[in-house]
Amino acid sequence: MIEPDEVRKAAAAAIADLSGERPLLVADLAAEGLVRWDLHRDAADTPRGRSRPVIPWDELATDDALLRAVRTPRPTGLLLVNTFPEGARGAAALDALRAAHPHAVAVSSDVRLGELLRDVIAHTPLTRWYDLVTLNPTPEGRLGLGTRQLFPVGARRGDSNPLAVDVEVADEHGTVLAVVASGKERRYSLVKKDAVRLAPGRYTLDAELRGPGRVRFRLPDADAAVVPDEREWEALVASVPDRMPPRVTAAHLVVAVEQGDGDERDADRLARAEQVVASAADDLRDRLRVSVLTYGPHAFERRAPDEPVAVRIWEGGAARALEALDAAAHSDPPPRGYPRAAALECALTEVARRLGPPGRDVRTAVLALGARPPFPPRVHPSEILPCPARNDWARALGTLRTYPGIAFGAIHDRPEEADDVWRQLGRDAPAPLAAVDARRLAASLGLAPAAAQRLPFPIGTP
Amino acid sequence: MEPERGLPPARPEHNIAMWGPPGSGKTTFLAALHIALNRRQDGWKVVGANGPSTDALIRLTGSLATQGHFPAATRGIERYRWYLVGAAERAKRFALRRRPPQDVRIGLDLLDPSGELFDQEHSGYAGVHGELVDNLVNSRGIVFLFDPVREFEDGDAFDYLHGVLSQLANRMLESPEFADGMLPHHVAVCITKFDEIRVMETAEKLRLVTVDPDDPLGFPKVEEEDARDLFRALCGVSATGNAELVHNTLIQYFRPERVRFFVTSAVGFYVDPRVGRFDRDDYQNLLPEAESSKAVRVRGTIHPINVVEPLLWLGRSLAAAHRAAPAARAAGTGR
Ligand SMILES: Nc1nc2c(ncn2[C@@H]2O[C@H](COP(=O)(O)OP(=O)(O)OP(=O)(O)O)[C@@H](O)[C@H]2O)c(=O)[nH]1
Ligand SMILES: [Mg+2]
Numbered sequence: 001m002i003e004p005d006e007v008r009k010a011a012a013a014a015i016a017d018l019s020g021e022r023p024l025l026v027a028d029l030a031a032e033g034l035v036r037w038d039l040h041r042d043a044a045d046t047p048r049g050r051s052r053p054v055i056p057w058d059e060l061a062t063d064d065a066l067l068r069a070v071r072t073p074r075p076t077g078l079l080l081v082n083t084f085p086e087g088a089r090g091a092a093a094l095d096a097l098r099a100a101h102p103h104a105v106a107v108s109s110d111v112r113l114g115e116l117l118r119d120v121i122a123h124t125p126l127t128r129w130y131d132l133v134t135l136n137p138t139p140e141g142r143l144g145l146g147t148r149q150l151f152p153v154g155a156r157r158g159d160s161n162p163l164a165v166d167v168e169v170a171d172e173h174g175t176v177l178a179v180v181a182s183g184k185e186r187r188y189s190l191v192k193k194d195a196v197r198l199a200p201g202r203y204t205l206d207a208e209l210r211g212p213g214r215v216r217f218r219l220p221d222a223d224a225a226v227v228p229d230e231r232e233w234e235a236l237v238a239s240v241p242d243r244m245p246p247r248v249t250a251a252h253l254v255v256a257v258e259q260g261d262g263d264e265r266d267a268d269r270l271a272r273a274e275q276v277v278a279s280a281a282d283d284l285r286d287r288l289r290v291s292v293l294t295y296g297p298h299a300f301e302r303r304a305p306d307e308p309v310a311v312r313i314w315e316g317g318a319a320r321a322l323e324a325l326d327a328a329a330h331s332d333p334p335p336r337g338y339p340r341a342a343a344l345e346c347a348l349t350e351v352a353r354r355l356g357p358p359g360r361d362v363r364t365a366v367l368a369l370g371a372r373p374p375f376p377p378r379v380h381p382s383e384i385l386p387c388p389a390r391n392d393w394a395r396a397l398g399t400l401r402t403y404p405g406i407a408f409g410a411i412h413d414r415p416e417e418a419d420d421v422w423r424q425l426g427r428d429a430p431a432p433l434a435a436v437d438a439r440r441l442a443a444s445l446g447l448a449p450a451a452a453q454r455l456p457f458p459i460g461t462p
Numbered sequence: 463m464e465p466e467r468g469l470p471p472a473r474p475e476h477n478i479a480m481w482g483p484p485g486s487g488k489t490t491f492l493a494a495l496h497i498a499l500n501r502r503q504d505g506w507k508v509v510g511a512n513g514p515s516t517d518a519l520i521r522l523t524g525s526l527a528t529q530g531h532f533p534a535a536t537r538g539i540e541r542y543r544w545y546l547v548g549a550a551e552r553a554k555r556f557a558l559r560r561r562p563p564q565d566v567r568i569g570l571d572l573l574d575p576s577g578e579l580f581d582q583e584h585s586g587y588a589g590v591h592g593e594l595v596d597n598l599v600n601s602r603g604i605v606f607l608f609d610p611v612r613e614f615e616d617g618d619a620f621d622y623l624h625g626v627l628s629q630l631a632n633r634m635l636e637s638p639e640f641a642d643g644m645l646p647h648h649v650a651v652c653i654t655k656f657d658e659i660r661v662m663e664t665a666e667k668l669r670l671v672t673v674d675p676d677d678p679l680g681f682p683k684v685e686e687e688d689a690r691d692l693f694r695a696l697c698g699v700s701a702t703g704n705a706e707l708v709h710n711t712l713i714q715y716f717r718p719e720r721v722r723f724f725v726t727s728a729v730g731f732y733v734d735p736r737v738g739r740f741d742r743d744d745y746q747n748l749l750p751e752a753e754s755s756k757a758v759r760v761r762g763t764i765h766p767i768n769v770v771e772p773l774l775w776l777g778r779s780l781a782a783a784h785r786a787a788p789a790a791r792a793a794g795t796g797r
Contacts, residue, residue: 300749377743378744
């Protein structure tokens with residue numbers, strides 16, 4: 001009777017000997033019969049094993065049958081373990097097999113062999129370098145695949161290596177954390193890959209070695225789940241753009257929502273605005289600033305106060321902007337006022353007035369949701385009364401257009417009926433109210449890079 | 463036969479009929495009269511000649527001026543007996559000179575029919591339509607309202623002129639009194655809704671707009687001698703092109719010296735109370751009520767344009783014609 005430790009040592013030695021050319025067969029002589037384990041190293045040199053269905057003792061009555069059960073097509077290491085030492089059949093079989101394979105290591109111990117093998121493999125030191133796949137931009141801005149070292153040969157379970165990575169916007173599955181193994185010849189093979197959805201930015205990536213083939217990633221400064229990635233490797237590599245996309249480091253989304261068409265229509269528009277804000281926030285997180293304006297028609301009634309534009313939040317965080325939109329949906333409906341126009345010209349003028357000097361790499365997007373035409377600055381063939389403040393939508397839009405990197409979007413009730421200002425507003429991102437793909441709209445506004453600009457892997461910071 | 467001595471004669475010399483298609487602004491025109499006189503501050507005022515007419519005057523004026531509501535479409539024929547009364551001081555001054563203040567009170571027996579009644583479709587002499595023709599026969603003054611906005615859209619002014627005018631001519635021109643083939647009426651052709659963009663802009667394009675330097679509001683206006691040109695130009699842009707016929711038909715039936723043109727607006731241009739003057743950039747005085755209906759309201763205060771002038775002209779012309787008439791008749795008999 002041998003102690004479990006001895007079995008462990010024997011297994012570790014056998015697995016250390018395991019190589020691509022020389023697999024290992026472990027015969028488990030158990031209470032109900034023989035269980036055969038085939039172990040090998042895969043392309044990444046990770047030890048892998050699988051068991052075959054148990055062969056009951058009745059079918060192993062003859063020596064011939066017993067030997068056939070452990071036969072292999074090529075030279076193989078052999079480890080014989082009698083895991084039911086009390087049983088007579090196991091001991092007899094062990095003797096018979098040892099006689100037939102004199103070089104095989106044979107041990108007897110009451111252990112659960114599957115668990116033991118898994119444990120031994122997990123504690124096997126790495127036989128290859130483990131690297132993280134990154135994208136390395138050249139000084140000219142071209143992109144190529146590269147690597148950052150995670151673990152050297154000989155690294156063991158429990159070793160960890162925190163490293164800083166830069167992440168750009170990826171697609172809806174997230175950024176891929178791929179581990180590749182390489183030997184002396186620097187030929188890489190994929191060990192495993194995970195995906196995590198992150199806003200663009202720099203993160204600390206904590207890589208912990210859990211054993212060969214097993215690397216656990218954690219991001220202490222992001223609240224994001226790392227999940228196995230199921231995508232085809234070739235497709236992932238093919239999705240890498242040739243060049244670095246222009247950086248979107250931060251964005252300011254201004255939404256102007258028309259109100260005054262009755263509860264339902266008003267609520268629809270606010271809900272659409274919420275979707276776009278939420279979607280942009282998904283990609284940009286705390287690097288998204290949001291401003292929310294609601295506006296209605298001017299009041300021309302004698303003595304009626306005329307305050308068509310309400311700035312509900314200016315350059316606030318996405319969460320507070322969503323609250324503001326929600327509050328707008330639950331506030332009293334604005335007075336109906338003038339039926340044929342809404343003070344879009346005042347809303348645009350207010351936005352132009354409030355936008356500060358543009359920040360570097362900051363994307364500014366103006367999204368309007370509504371349908372009515374603005375009030376003209378002076379008597380107009382449409383017969384819509386002039387804006388009492390004489391604000392001019394064309395002038396405001398002209399001012400906004402000079403703003404570096406600005407994008408315009410419009411969600412119109414009926415885009416086919418949209419008039420001039422709405423068509424100009426819909427320049428980059430037009431959409432009908434009834435069918436808005438918030439994610440795509442945000443992407444067209446430059447709040448999330450379009451597919452061609454997405455980077456599936458972290459950036460390798462040299 | 464002694465027509466002069468029987469029943470008190472119908473007094474056609476005071477009767478003024480409003481003529482114009484539905485919605486051309488006949489009733490609003492009358493409703494604006496009181497305000498128009500008030501704003502002139504030259505002593506003229508309008509008073510009702512009897513209870514119902516006074517009530518109507520108060521009602522029409524009140525809802526237009528204080529609530530900004532336009533009158534409802536007229537049903538059938540409304541009749542108002544009003545007087546235009548001149549200022550007392552003036553009357554006194556005249557009295558001190560030679561004559562008692564005769565011409566400071568002008569009777570207006572106004573007929574305000576529904577525009578529907580002028581529709582060609584109402585053929586033949588029947589019901590209210592027949593009554594309308596009767597009334598026109600018995601009047602000597604006509605306020606003919608030409609609504610350019612309606613003309614841009616429907617272009618049916620001619621339809622509303624032609625049928626009734628033919629019947630009127632048919633009835634009157636048989637009488638030897640009108641042997642020269644001309645109808646006896648004085649006609650004030652009023653181009654309405656000058657306050658609307660399309661009307662204003664047409665006048666501006668034709669360079670017919672002037673501003674009276676003495677006008678504290680600085681309102682644009684079209685001088686009387688240019689009003690006819692504007693009328694013809696507006697007829698030219700009518701939706702059907704038939705409006706050209708309106709002008710020709712009018713001068714064919716009425717004596718040219720008895721037809722005058724006025725560019726009018728019952729509500730006038732909008733005046734921002736903070737500015738107190740006409741603003742070329744913002745002068746529309748109508749406010750839509752709700753998206754679904756076409757209903758409108760008056761936006762600001764009312765500054766009627768050329769509402770008094772046509773009625774004064776008609777009132778004076780009719781009075782003058784009446785004074786001249788007995789002599790003419792006498793001359794006729796004596797021949
Ligand atoms: N812009 C403008 N619109 C006017 C003016 N006067 C009348 N209107 C418009 O014309 C509409 C019809 O006016 P009414 O005075 O009822 O016309 P009407 O000729 O009496 O119509 P019927 O009684 O139906 O024959 C009003 O409701 C207003 O919308 C005006 O001075 N300016
Ligand atoms: Mg009427």
